[in-house]
Amino acid sequence: MKDPHADHMPSAAHHTAHDAGATTGSHEHSIAPAPIDHTRIDHSPHEHALHAEHSGHLSDDDAHDDHAGHGGHGGHAGHGADHVAQFRKLFWINLIIAIPVVGFSGMFAMLLGYTLPSFPGANLIAPVLGTVTYVWGGRPFLSGAVSEIRARKPGMMLLIALGITVAFLASWGATLGLLHHELEFWWELALLVVIMLLGHWIEMRSLAQTTTALDSLAALLPDEAERVEGDLIVKVAPTDLAVGDVVVVRPGGSVPADGTIVDGRADMDESMVTGESRTVVRSIGDTVTAGTVATDSGLRVEVAAIGDDTTLAGIQRLVTEAQNSTSRAQRIADKAAGWLFWFALAAAAITAIVWSAVGSPDAAVIRTITVLVIACPHALGLAIPLVVSIATERAARGGVLIKDRLALESMRTIDAVLFDKTGTLTKGEPTVTGVAAVGDRTPEMVLALAAAAEADSEHPLAQAIVRAAQDRNLTIAQATGFSSSPAVGVTATVHGEKIRVGGPHLLHEEGVFEIDAAETWRGEGAIILHVIQDGVVIGGLKLADEIRPESRDAVDALHKLGVEVVMITGDADAVAQAVSKELGIDRVFAGVRPEDKAAKIVELQTEGKQVAMVGDGVNDAPALAQANVGIAIGAGTDVAIASAGVILASSDPRSVLSVIELSRASYRKMKQNLWWAAGYNLISVPLAAGVLAPIGFVLPMSIGAILMSLSTVVVALNAQLLRRLDLTPANSTQTILGR
Incomplete structure (x- = not known):
């Protein structure tokens, strides 16, 4: 069955920013950035x-x-x-x-x-x-x-x-x-x-x-790893592991190799990679890095990389390379x-x-x-x-990997930092940022019904709605009769009532009007979904790429250092301006195609500025190379990392201040x-x-x-x-x- 959310996608068919003619960069709306991989960089012979x-x-x-x-x-x-x-x-x-x-x-x-x-x-x-x-x-x-x-x-x-x-x-x-x-x-x-x-x-x-x-x-x-072999668990040296092996990580134990969690949930101490002492929850499907520690419960991890291909080995090579660069x-x-x-x-x-x-x-x-x-x-x-x-x-x-010593020396002279928006200042995934209710309904009621209808969908927007309901500790009822319609939305029966969630095509099909808040939300570049109960609009959901909570502090601190903060994005101007206004960013380049990002760096440099570019995507690589200092942030791709002089192991934009x-x-x-x-x-x-x-x-x-x-x-x-x-x-x- 086809997933319903053609209309939920950030596209002209759906609404919002792209109704305004936004251009989408090749990664600007990617929902799940690739995990950092430090292993495919051409290292110097001195490493x-x-x-x-x-x-x-x-x-x-x-x-x-x-x-x-x-x-x-x-x-x-x-x-x-x-x-x-x-x-x-x-x-x-x-x-x-x-x-x-x-x-x-x-x-x-x-x-x-x-x-x-x-x-x-x-x-x-x-x-x-x-x-x-x-x-x-x-x-x-x-x-x-x-x-x-x-x-x-x-x-x-x-x-x-x-x-x-x-x-x-x-x-x-x-x-x-x-x-x-x-x-x-x-x-x-x-x-x-x-x-x-x-x-x-x-x-x-x-x-x-x-x-x-x-x-x-x-x-x-760890000195040894516990490999699952059928019904047995066999202790082996980490060097004996192969890609595809499943290993057991005991509570308080270290992960022996990079991999993906196939069973269990644990608070992971990732300070050796990110520099942050705060633990991070990791569960089935999440990637874990060799050397990180499962602090409170056990896991089973399928090995994805071993030996010199692990993140830890990559970090060691990067540090050594930096120490040996002139x-x-x-x-x-x-x-x-x-x-x-x-x-x-x-x-x-x-x-x-x-x-x-x-x-x-x-x-x-x-x-x-x-x-x-x-x-x-x-x-x-x-x-x-x-x-x-x-x-x-x-x-x-501290989670900052210096690949090029010249980049480290140059950072003290930087007077403009250019951030890529999606995945850098924002999380790169949709989040419910507003709920409006009509009549005697409450926002909680609207969100709970929408989450019940969306629960069987795997679409990122549907998952964002369900996650928002869970975060608010709302009860999500069991829905029946789930169906989806491309470019329209989803339909399900909840408590015997027909609940539909979708975009503008759903409103047209039902012959109803959008809520009053929709116009304001659209001006902010948000994604707008309406919730309809038995043919009546009962509310709307505002979804947007959530701004990282650390971004505001990063921008404020850069301003205190006298550094101009610039944002670049492929999103429409309305989306970019909303983020810019919330963070207090000095200058915005919106609707920029991937191949034009490097040109914007040149534009800043011709103004006499020393520019640091912070990005995480494949389309950021030319800009990272063009900047006086290129900084690849946490969830970046191999290409971005290879083009950068500094790599931030975490996705925290405040790491720029550390550099x-x-x-x-x-x-x-x-x-x-x-x-x-x-x-x-x-x-x-x-x-x-x-x-x-x-x-x-x-x-x-x-x-x-x-x-x-x-x-x-x-x-x-x-x-x-x-x-x-x-x-x-x-x-x-x-x-x-x-x-």
């Missing part, structure tokens, strides 16, 4: 390597070369915790070795005024253990220097290696009597290596925390680090020449080593990547770190060279090493402050609105 080679701290292939060295840091990729353990071990062992090196160093004894013990071999303790410190403790820096030389991209590791090598050779020269005894630097060398290892340990731990936080997404999956700020940092290497080398050469020229060759060596050590731009290498790593990880936990807040906070941290790292070097190098020696101030080499490591620690700790951001959509919006 499997996070921070490779202290990688650094860098992001693209060139950047990998830049810090290839950090050699001892080896690939952080997937091994962050291993490198933390290695540097911790190196630090503690070399600290223990450094104690006798310092204690038996002749120059250190002379400085403190004590006499060295005179047992056989005492004079070899400092040189032998100092050599162990240089070879073993200094190995990460020496191997990193070799990598930088091979890559023809000298950097911080080469500076460190030069400093400790000069100190090592000078110390052996002094020990063997070939050089002045004041050039015996064993104690300085040991402390320098220990301090450098401490700085790198702290740095590695900072990076590993970010990597671990990302890896923790994988830990959301940003403008990163390129500036890389260039600055390169210049600082040559600046330090030139300063060291000038220092050696000047101090030698004034007759102090010993001081020349000391000052040169100090310059090489203190000028190491290590903090600069960490300044940007650590901020980006933490920012993208925090964003993912802006994150962009501004990240930029502040990047700027602070760049100023600290570069400024520190520019100030400290002249001091290390001895420019204040004429007034009696000479910076000791060990203090120089401490300051260099301290600068790295400061940058790392400053970046860690980003972890305090709460990027859930509700919190970001409330913060901006000052509530």
Whole structure:
């Protein structure tokens, strides 16, 4: 039997907006948007390597070369915790070795005024253990220097290696009597290596925390799944599941793979995807994501995607891809680090020449080593990547997936946000927004009778009517004799009376007139259905695409930030203006065909605006690509996601505020770190060279090493402050609105 609602459809045959000549975009009236799928994006080849080679701290292939060295840091990729353990071990062992090196160093004894013990071999303790410190403790820096030389991209590791090598050779020269005894630097060398290892340990731990936080997404999956095999339930590893398998999810258990609920109903904790702590009800036919938790009751789920095809795997790839993409700020940092290497080398050469020229060759060596050590731009290498790593990880936990770091940087400059209406500002499904009754009937009576007549229909408008009655806790009577008539409506017998629900053709067929409210509703672009009882109009129903309750806060918060809010839709102007008026939107583009959306972006850009486009449909893809920042929202399609730089895991429009807040906070941290790292070097190098020696101030080499490591620690700790951001959509919006 044919469903009755040709007349219920938003079409000219039905009424309302399209009576006014609305143009329908290809997804503007889609009732059920496809669930988000993060799996079909072409990912960069770096997606499997996070921070490779202290990688650094860098992001693209060139950047990998830049810090290839950090050699001892080896690939952080997937091994962050291993490198933390290695540097911790190196630090503690070399600290223990450094104690006798310092204690038996002749120059250190002379400085403190004590006499060295005179047992056989005492004079070899400092040189032998100092050599162990240089070879073993200094190995990460020496191997990193070799990598930088091979890559023809000298950097911080080469500076460190030069400093400790000069100190090592000078110390052996002094020990063997070939050089002045004041050039015996064993104690300085040991402390320098220990301090450098401490700085790198702290740095590695900072990076590993970010990597671990990302890896923790994988830990959301259960260790085993319960697969239904006939009458049996068999425990298997999630990796052994196949598409089509049915699995049991116990109360409090995690979903092992993406799928569709085939039995049961539960409140699902989806915070790992959306960032929101509030649970969401999911029942038969709804999709669930791997890693989400059924909090209160059990489910049976038919597996739809496994392994790398799951949403969770897609999120991990997106976050990794973002952390490995290059940003403008990163390129500036890389260039600055390169210049600082040559600046330090030139300063060291000038220092050696000047101090030698004034007759102090010993001081020349000391000052040169100090310059090489203190000028190491290590903090600069960490300044940007650590901020980006933490920012993208925090964003993912807030339901914001950064696919392109350039998009994240650009969001802070956006001055116009263009929202697609259907599925973004609205829910993309019809909802009863008004009920009018005629005579002595009440709105509740009209709605209950309409719901009874529509109960056997599967049409979206019929389901909206039934849902509205259920939400109001109305009793829906059992109807009989259900029938439907295309382009007219439905007919059923309720309590022995003939009830009909339909659009304008039904009124014409019955020879009755529409209710008084119909004209006003039509002006608002609503869908209008009339309810007729035994040939008499007893009321009308107003249906519209329901506005998301979060949309108003999103618009208000954007206005408070000075951002213009624009809406674009394929709906008629009446529909668009009704939504615009309710939300307080600044500007509306109505009746826009899908292929013309990108042109509207260009129109805004020619006005000098930096535009962010928020959309979810296939027809939004060209506009998302054209915008300065494309944002695909929750229920978006694969095509929309592939065209966007930012993906919002939820369908909450307030998530846009989270992106802006994150962009501004990240930029502040990047700027602070760049100023600290570069400024520190520019100030400290002249001091290390001895420019204040004429007034009696000479910076000791060990203090120089401490300051260099301290600068790295400061940058790392400053970046860690980003972890305090709460990027859930509700919190970001409330913060901006000052509530």
